[in-house]
Amino acid sequence: MNTWDVIVIGAGAAGLFFAGHAAGRGRSVLVLDPGAKPARKVRISGGGRCNFTNLDMDAGRFVCGNPHFVKSALACFTPWDMVEFLGTHGLTYEEKALGQLFCAEGAGAVARALERFATGAGANLRLGEAAVEVQREEGAFGVTTGQGRYRANSLVVATGGPSWPGVGATWFGYDVARQFDLRVEPPRPALVPLVCGQWSYVDLAGLSLPVRVSCAETVIADDLLFTHKGLSGPAILRISMHWKKGEFLVLDLLPGLNMAALIDAARQETGKTLVRKLLARHFPSRLAERLGGQAGGLAVAELDREAMDSLVSRVHQWQVMPTRSEGWERAEVAAGGVDTRAFSSKTMEANGLPGLYFIGEVLDVTGELGGYNLHWAWASAHAAAQAV
Numbered sequence: 518m519n520t521w522d523v524i525v526i527g528a529g530a531a532g533l534f535f536a537g538h539a540a541g542r543g544r545s546v547l548v549l550d551p552g553a554k555p556a557r558k559v560r561i562s563g564g565g566r567c568n569f570t571n572l573d574m575d576a577g578r579f580v581c582g583n584p585h586f587v588k589s590a591l592a593c594f595t596p597w598d599m600v601e602f603l604g605t606h607g608l609t610y611e612e613k614a615l616g617q618l619f620c621a622e623g624a625g626a627v628a629r630a631l632e633r634f635a636t637g638a639g640a641n642l643r644l645g646e647a648a649v650e651v652q653r654e655e656g657a658f659g660v661t662t663g664q665g666r667y668r669a670n671s672l673v674v675a676t677g678g679p680s681w682p683g684v685g686a687t688w689f690g691y692d693v694a695r696q697f698d699l700r701v702e703p704p705r706p707a708l709v710p711l712v713c714g715q716w717s718y719v720d721l722a723g724l725s726l727p728v729r730v731s732c733a734e735t736v737i738a739d740d741l742l743f744t745h746k747g748l749s750g751p752a753i754l755r756i757s758m759h760w761k762k763g764e765f766l767v768l769d770l771l772p773g774l775n776m777a778a779l780i781d782a783a784r785q786e787t788g789k790t791l792v793r794k795l796l797a798r799h800f801p802s803r804l805a806e807r808l809g810g811q812a813g814g815l816a817v818a819e820l821d822r823e824a825m826d827s828l829v830s831r832v833h834q835w836q837v838m839p840t841r842s843e844g845w846e847r848a849e850v851a852a853g854g855v856d857t858r859a860f861s862s863k864t865m866e867a868n869g870l871p872g873l874y875f876i877g878e879v880l881d882v883t884g885e886l887g888g889y890n891l892h893w894a895w896a897s898a899h900a901a902a903q904a905v
């Protein structure tokens with residue numbers, strides 16, 4: 518049987534980053550992945566630009582059943598450490614709004630750098646080979662694939678979450694966790710567009726605007742995108758982490774301005790401005806038409822109190838009840854996952870199960886939109902690689 522210091526299940530962001538660091542520390546490392554290419558999710562990340570980190574890195578940007586868990590790994594591996602890593606591979610970055618860093622050379626270049634880092638350090642990468650079974654044997658771990666059986670002192674589960682199955686995402690990591698009696702917080706699609714049944718705004722599909730959206734206690738200011746099925750865009754992807762079926766979203770389509778005051782000001786000018794025209798000063802014309810509705814053809818001076826209140830509430834407090842999310846097919850990440858309470862936050866090793874590590878998205882750690890999920894993959898991989 519093939520024997521290694523470490524077997525890594527999954528050649529994604531976390532698995533490859535771990536493998537490079539662990540092999541660099543002299544460990545013999547085998548990485549298994551069913552894909553024909555490694556890091557398939559990295560290749561499609563950030564719309565092909567890979568938003569690999571965020572300068573505004575803080576534990577508060579992550580949702581985790583054990584909120585302090587991420588702190589140690591984040592403290593030991595910062596956004597600038599990742600910038601430096603990419604720099605050593607000849608890659609540069611561009612900063613977008615909110616400290617989001619994207620790779621200027623594109624997501625494919627990041628994936629290639631990760632592969633070079635792992636194999637260059639001596640890790641053995643076996644592609645087209647999925648782990649199908651894991652066994653604990655005499656203090657070591659056995660891993661069976663379609664092609665063979667391997668053994669190692671340490672096992673690193675880096676299988677990611679089940680979102681975006683088109684790039685090979687699986688549920689295997691959760692099965693391994695349960696096999697070792699590790700609790701799994703039920704995974705659910707997150708950072709995902711929302712579907713609204715009986716959607717009567719199909720004609721607005723493709724239209725985008727800045728909004729403030731709230732759901733229960735959470736309020737997010739970002740861009741909204743109308744789709745054929747409902748709502749998307751960064752504002753909706755971000756609120757999807759907090760939305761539960763049966764809850765309303767409340768949208769302020771004109772954050773920072775006061776529609777009632779705008780109407781009053783237009784009344785005081787001449788009063789003759791059409792409501793539709795007033796709205797078109799602040800909204801794309803298709804949306805202005807829809808918001809104005811029957812009142813759109815009236816002059817502002819003709820708006821009675823009821824029509825004005827109704828317009829103001831459509832603009833500032835538009836209530837939408839999504840029926841579901843677009844599901845795993847379109848979710849950027851899985852919320853939930855392997856319960857971190859059973860792990861060391863310094864090393865990602867399972868308590869009471871020496872040599873068993875879980876890193877990356879398979880854990881119950883979900884970052885906000887904006888580079889946080891990839892940063893968690895790097896930081897958790899880095900933490901485990903120092904310990905293994």
Ligand SMILES: Cc1cc2nc3c(=O)[nH]c(=O)nc-3n(C[C@H](O)[C@H](O)[C@H](O)COP(=O)(O)OP(=O)(O)OC[C@H]3O[C@@H](n4cnc5c(N)ncnc54)[C@H](O)[C@@H]3O)c2cc1C
Nearest residue numbers: 527529530531562563568648676677681877878888890891
């Ligand atoms: C469309 C899209 C865009 C995204 N954009 C961004 C972004 O710009 N910024 C950001 O921070 N995050 C982004 N994310 C999220 C980010 O890609 C993931 O959070 C991150 O890749 C997780 O890293 P990971 O290593 O834990 O898992 P992954 O990168 O998903 O890697 C898991 C690997 O495990 C392998 N695997 C699964 N089962 C087995 C098995 N049985 N045996 C062996 N191998 C197995 C898979 O093939 C895969 O290669 C995006 C996600 C998607 C879907």
